[in-house]
Amino acid sequence: MRQMAIWPIMAAAALLCATPVIAQQDHPDWHDTGVGGTGPLGIGAPMSGVPTMEENPYYTAKRYIDEGEYAKAIPYLDEALRRQPGRVNALAYEGYALSNLGDFSDAKSYFDQALSADADDRRTHEYLGEMYLALHNADGANHELAELTRICSGGCDEKDALAKAIADYQTKQASAAPPAKR
Numbered sequence: 474m475r476q477m478a479i480w481p482i483m484a485a486a487a488l489l490c491a492t493p494v495i496a497q498q499d500h501p502d503w504h505d506t507g508v509g510g511t512g513p514l515g516i517g518a519p520m521s522g523v524p525t526m527e528e529n530p531y532y533t534a535k536r537y538i539d540e541g542e543y544a545k546a547i548p549y550l551d552e553a554l555r556r557q558p559g560r561v562n563a564l565a566y567e568g569y570a571l572s573n574l575g576d577f578s579d580a581k582s583y584f585d586q587a588l589s590a591d592a593d594d595r596r597t598h599e600y601l602g603e604m605y606l607a608l609h610n611a612d613g614a615n616h617e618l619a620e621l622t623r624i625c626s627g628g629c630d631e632k633d634a635l636a637k638a639i640a641d642y643q644t645k646q647a648s649a650a651p652p653a654k655r
Contacts, residue, residue: 530556531563534570543570561590565597572604580604593624599631606642614639 534549550567554560568583581604587597602617618639621632 529553531560531566534563534566538566538570541573543573546570559586559590561587561594562596564590565594565600568597568604569600572600572607577604577608595621595624595629595631598624599635602635603638606638611639611642614642 530549531553534546534553537543537546537549547567547570550563550570553563554567557563564583564587568580568587570580571577571583572580581601584597584601584604587594588601591597598617598620602614602621605611605613605617614635618632618635621629621635625632
């Protein structure tokens with residue numbers, strides 16, 4: 474009788490052992506907690522407050538980007554791309570960080586790589602459009618907005634953000650223009 478009661482426990486243990494482990498960067502709930510570590514909801518994450526390369530470098534870079542610390546994000550993005558070459562979101566963020574640091578040539582290279590890997594990556598089109606605005610290339614920004622319109626015809630945050638950036642740019646340009654002569 475005692476042997477019959479233990480079989481459900483053994484079956485459950487066998488199922489747990491057979492369950493595939495989800496890679497840290499692929500798990501939808503794996504995110505940066507902002508306290509020096511990454512983990513599902515921060516559980517089990519180092520709490521030192523100082524990120525390390527052993528942690529997920531992509532999420533550490535993303536935290537720095539969210540804080541506007543673009544130069545600090547670059548080595549973590551480089552490491553993320555070393556570990557996973559061609560990772561589209563890391564390429565897009567590297568381009569975004571470089572663009573915000575004024576390194577437009579290298580930024581464009583990363584954006585091109587991201588779009589070569591996924592021509593419909595919304596984030597890349599948004600960031601590339603924003604870079605074109607920084608370069609005073611409204612036509613390039615409008616091209617990226619047209620791409621976003623094609624990709625997400627029902628609307629998306631990236632399209633809305635770029636449309637707002639273009640409108641703000643146009644307003645700023647109009648207010649900076651000298652008054653017309655009469």
